[in-house]
Amino acid sequence: MRWLGGAVLFCAATAATAAVAQPDFSGRDPHWIRDEASGCWAANPDPEPLESITWSGQCSDMLLSGTGILSWYLDGRLIGRDEGNFVRGELSGHGKISFANGASYEGDFPGRGVMTLADGNRVDAVSVKESAGWSIEQAR
DSSP states (O other): OOEETTTEEEETTSOOSTTOSSOOTTSOOTTEEEOTTTOOEEEOSSOOTTEEEEEOSEEETTEEEEEEEEEEEETTEEEEEEEEEEETTEEEEEEEEEETTSOEEEEEESEEEEEEOTTSOEEEEEEEEETTEEEEEEOO
16 A cells, blocks of 8 residues: 555555455455454455454445445554445445555545545546556556
């Protein structure tokens, strides 16, 4: 989750497309992560040890579904938050990704939006669905 050369931000906090075909709810596939409180699963494009989530919305077929807030933690420390509409465990349509360092992206998934950097500077951006999650790129 970093701004690379002023052009790209890889968002580990958003859903992977590789895992979307048929979720593995056994816990063996690290590209799916479960909120222990709700039992809902979310796509996890960049799995890390000691990672956990909390989900404030509804579940459908055991997957995050509808409007809600998905919070990401690493070793109990909040590292990011995804807000918006979720379809089959991943952010879809209009939403916002916020990072612990104060940076955020608000816009469409996929589509156009605005990246606000940690220093407050705003940049027109687009979200692009990648096999390992979302990338946020500076709009041209």
